[in-house]
Amino acid sequence: xxxxxxxxxxxxxxxxxxxxxxxxxxLIDKSEIRFLSRQMGANVEGRFRKWKANVxxxxxxxxxxxxxxTIDLSSIDLASEESETEIKRPRWFDTGKFPVATFxxxxxxxxxxxxxxxxxxxxxxxxxxxxxxxxxxxxxxAGNSVATGxxxxxxxxxxxxxxxxxxxxxxxxxxVVRVRMVLPRAA
Amino acid sequence: xxxxxxxxxxxxLHWLSALLIFCGFSLGLFMTGLEFSPAKFRYYxxxxxxxxxxxxxxxxxxAWRAGHPAPIPLATTPAWQVRASHLSHALLYGLMLAIPLSxxxxxxxxxxxxxxxxxxxxxxxxxxxxxxxxxxxxxxxTLNFTLAIVVVTHVVAALKRHFIDRDTVLARMLPVLRTRPxx
Numbered sequence: 318x319x320x321x322x323x324x325x326x327x328x329x330x331x332x333x334x335x336x337x338x339x340x341x342x343x344l345i346d347k348s349e350i351r352f353l354s355r356q357m358g359a360n361v362e363g364r365f366r367k368w369k370a371n372v373x374x375x376x377x378x379x380x381x382x383x384x385x386x387t388i389d390l391s392s393i394d395l396a397s398e399e400s401e402t403e404i405k406r407p408r409w410f411d412t413g414k415f416p417v418a419t420f421x422x423x424x425x426x427x428x429x430x431x432x433x434x435x436x437x438x439x440x441x442x443x444x445x446x447x448x449x450x451x452x453x454x455x456x457x458x459a460g461n462s463v464a465t466g467x468x469x470x471x472x473x474x475x476x477x478x479x480x481x482x483x484x485x486x487x488x489x490x491x492x493v494v495r496v497r498m499v500l501p502r503a504a
Numbered sequence: 505x506x507x508x509x510x511x512x513x514x515x516x517l518h519w520l521s522a523l524l525i526f527c528g529f530s531l532g533l534f535m536t537g538l539e540f541s542p543a544k545f546r547y548y549x550x551x552x553x554x555x556x557x558x559x560x561x562x563x564x565x566x567a568w569r570a571g572h573p574a575p576i577p578l579a580t581t582p583a584w585q586v587r588a589s590h591l592s593h594a595l596l597y598g599l600m601l602a603i604p605l606s607x608x609x610x611x612x613x614x615x616x617x618x619x620x621x622x623x624x625x626x627x628x629x630x631x632x633x634x635x636x637x638x639x640x641x642x643x644x645x646t647l648n649f650t651l652a653i654v655v656v657t658h659v660v661a662a663l664k665r666h667f668i669d670r671d672t673v674l675a676r677m678l679p680v681l682r683t684r685p686x687x
Binding site: 357359360361362363395396397399403482484488 | 540541542545546548614616617618619623625632634637
């Protein structure tokens with residue numbers, strides 16, 4: 318979380334700057350970006366240790382809401398140190414050339430109830446694709462808003478794990494990304 | 505008569521265990537040194553499937569043995585050898601159950617679930633934890649080297665009985681060689 322220290326002041330500034338109704342940052346220590354891949358038919362869960370978010374979610378003003386994420390790809394938490402070293406190489410993330418993945422929301426829709434849909438652009442290893450993330454927002458005991466969303470990407474569309482690794486029977490093409498964001502109660 | 509040799513089922517399961525253990529053990533030694541590759545992923549999966557099969561076969565053997573006792577030791581066997589063989593058989597069964605379990609727990613600790621034959625997902629026994637995984641790998645390896653020592657003892661003892669003592673201890677566990685000519 319050290320990476321975020323420099324980010325906290327800017328987050329505070331953002332909160333100050335947007336003191337309008339419903340403006341929020343996120344509680345990064347309580348939030349997480351995890352993913353699930355399948356290797357030889359077995360689920361393998363991982364997560365990113367370092368990422369930044371700029372979330373301004375206003376349920377009553379979705380047009381002015383936004384969600385932006387910057388994920389440090391080298392901070393990946395996988396099954397082993399060996400696979401963490403490997404995934405940074407050119408065949409996979411190529412973190413030397415593409416250190417981060419980003420998501421930038423374009424539109425948000427209210428689906429009724431606690432459900433929303435966030436459309437945006439995911440940029441990963443130089444490839445940008447439009448993704449739509451269904452999100453559910455609930456209040457936790459402390460009154461914070463907890464947004465959970467899940468969407469599936471196809472790693473081969475982003476040329477992640479190509480060449481000999483392209484075989485989806487060893488590592489499945491589909492990777493399920495699970496996002497959990499905790500937004501502090503609006504002051 | 506039934507007490508002088510193992511049942512056909514027991515003999516078949518014994519040699520199936522031997523084959524599975526030999527393949528699983530060799531694959532385990534071989535795969536860990538490979539460079540990161542799809543082949544390595546496959547071998548790890550196969551290794552896990554072999555291990556789970558070893559566990560299943562060992563459990564079947566114990567169940568079968570409960571209803572079909574092993575032949576009584578030959579009258580010519582010294583008492584210490586009877587005790588030693590009981591101990592080594594108990595160790596072999598214990599390790600055939602413990603080693604696959606240790607591999608399964610280790611697998612859970614690494615965050616990679618075991619899906620038997622790519623079809624049957626087994627539950628994770630403990631949560632993912634890298635420090636635990638390191639310890640569990642060491643446990644898995646130590647149990648395996650212990651097994652290797654017990655298996656070598658088991659094989660040497662059987663060969664000694666067959667070729668030096670020239671008795672029927674090995675023959676009663678062989679599918680074809682029923683009795684030695686002249687014995």
